[in-house]
Amino acid sequence: MILTVKDLFNLNRNLSEIKVLAGFNGLDRQITNVQVMEAPDGVYWVKEGELLISTGFGFRNTPEEISEALKILIENKAAGLVIKIGRFIKKIPQRALDIAEKSNFPLLEFPVKLGYRDITHPIMEKLMNQENYEFKMLDQLRSSLLQTCYNKNNIEDTLAVISCYTNNSIVIFDSYFNILKYNISEKNREDLSIIFKISNYIKMDYKKLINNSSSIKINDNFYNFIIFPLINADEIIGYLCTFSLHEINKLDKLVLNQSVPYVIISLLSKKKNRQDSLLIRNDFFKNLILGNYVSKSIIKSGIDYFNLEENLNRMIMIVYIENSTCKIDYQAYKNKLLTYINNNPMPNSYEEIIFNNNEGIFLLNLEKDLDISNIQANYSKWSDDFLKSFKFLYKRISILIGFGDIYDNLEKVNKSYKEAILSIKLGPKIMKDKSFIYHYNDFKLYHILFEFRNHPLLENIFEGSAKKLIDYDKSNNAQLIKTLALFYQNNSNVQKTAKDLFIHRNTLYSRLKKISLLTAIDPTSSEGSLLLQLSLKLMDIYELYKNK
Incomplete structure (x- = not known):
């Protein structure tokens, strides 16, 4: 059967809403096949008579490349380009419109509410049978996903490609049932509320997913769900879920099933990139904390790079x-x-x-x-x-x-x-x-005493006070150091110190007097107290670092 671009508008009600943006005089071009494209370089493989369909995802950051894509399509004698406006690209550049118009090349816009399948299915139905149509769609899906892998290979691009081949909503979860990415179908924006409940369904059927290593189907009286475990080396690294208010058909299941390996690759790539990024960040903090950076400019660069x-x-x-x-x-x-x-x-x-x-x-x-x-x-x-x-x-x-x-x-x-x-x-x-x-x-x-522990003044304070008491205790089996430390620990309270030492108050007074005689410092005066407490702390420092 011969099918022209002009015939698209009469295939069904949805396709009648397609708009001609440029190239009106080329609507008699014959359509021999339909190709789906999301990677810009996909235009190189388009053959004569093929109608190219795109959501504009591949041009979302560089809409000006549409002009170059059109030149290649015109050279390859394609039937036309049908592109979605509003989701990924807001408008077609004027240069692209001029190129299409000048070459009588049909440049069409399909409504935001329509998905790939709304366009491809009625066309392919005219050109081939259902079985060949499914094979064709899955083959194009694999090509698009492979192209994504060859490029950035991120989960966002992978999900965007999958979403183009199904009219249902899609959610990707990590292994802890947290939502990683989702895409809600244009027809069912109310679906947004349900994605936060899906993890509960996964948890309930967790063992079934592990044991079967295959998809499970769930119906909660409102929505139909299909959940695919994402398994790498016998470990579940996430879940791919599609859901809809309507029955999920055979082709949707095939699309998701074919997509599983590519989602796994994207997740592993994301994990590796994240790990690499975390290792670099961790390495920066490690060097910063341990004092390995001499240059302040290096530190400033790290602060800017990690947005700290x-x-x-x-x-x-x-x-x-x-x-x-x-x-x-x-x-x-x-x-x-x-x-x-x-x-x-x-x-x-x-x-x-x-x-x-x-x-x-x-x-x-x-x-x-x-x-x-x-x-x-x-x-x-x-x-x-x-x-x-x-x-x-x-x-x-x-x-x-x-x-x-x-x-x-x-x-x-x-x-x-x-x-x-x-x-x-x-x-x-x-x-x-x-x-x-x-x-x-x-x-x-x-810390201050440690930094200046070898200063002659501090050494003299220690030698003239605590060191004399240490030597006396060793020679006479006495407890002057212990007595002095406890005396200051108790804020010079005689009664409490005597009680803690299990001695009479007079014995304590006798020891304090002995300390005064040995050091020529009154332990009860404010200045004497300061010097002797300083000497006790120096004793701890010297004992710790074996400098005395």
Whole structure:
């Protein structure tokens, strides 16, 4: 049967709505076949007499390329181009209209409400039988999907191509039943509300999908669903679902079934790209936190590239595993740590997690109006709960948690990291309560003393006070250092200190007098108290770093 472009308008009611944009004098061109195209370079394979149909998806970013496509179609003696206006492209460029008009080449617009099948089916019905039509459509689908794979291979393009070959709505879910992408059919915009319920159907039939490794059909009295599991290496990585208010026909099922491998490829590609991006981002934060970047321009480039907010309040938290004789499966430990955090959110969100040897480093985002005491209390409570849970799982290892100071510039997070490390190193030696949770705010004075520990003035203070008391205790089996430390810990309260030491008040007075005689410093005066407390902290520093 001979079919011309002009005959399209009389095939059915839908096709009568097609508009002629240009090339009216070429409507007598004969149609020998129908081709569907979404990749712009598909025009090169169009043969003489073929009518090309496009939603405009391939031209969505470069509508000016329609002009070049028309030149090739005209050269190949195609029957015409039918293109959808409004969804992916808003209007046909004037240059394209002029080219079509000058060459008497039919350039047609089909209504937004129509899909590919609304046009291709009545045409192919005239040119061939139903079986050949289905074969033709599926062959074109495979070609379009292959072209998508050769190009960007992203899930958005893959879904757009599939949507062109079915009039039904399509949704793609990940393996956790979260919606990745969806396309709602033009005829059923009310379908939007149902996509949020589909994951429940998948969950209910999850075992059936695993066991059968094939599609399942569901009817909920309103909608008809078909769900295809997306399986890679015996693992479900997602689900492809189509649904409609009407019965889903054989060709729609075939379209979805043929599309499954290409959706899997797109998901794996997306996952790899995301993993690569996350690795690059993670690597940037790791180098930033560990202080490996010397140039500020490199840091600024990273901030711009990852679109990070530079001036936020941030703090480093380190979950640290002390050296242990028992063997630890660090990957299993990391997984348990991340699972715990997901199930037990921190007081504030974390921006990044870095694993560096036996350190789990968290970059925390904090609110602008800071109440440092509240922040410290909240994180101490969270850390305490965390340690209780993990000590139950890892009885033979010791986990410490350290916090750095808060900074309002991303460039300074390395300082917070160093402070968190210092807190973990100092905390167990200095704090006697075995809390395993250490805040840098409690060790700022120690940090200053550590930085200047080799200064002659500090060495003289230590030598003339705490060192003399240490030597006396060793020679006389005395407890002057313990007495002095507890005296200041109790805010110079004589009665409480004597009670804690299980001695009489007069004995305590005698010890304080002895300290004064040995050091020539009055431990009860304000100036003497300052010097002696300073010497006790220097003692902790020197003992910790073995410098004395």
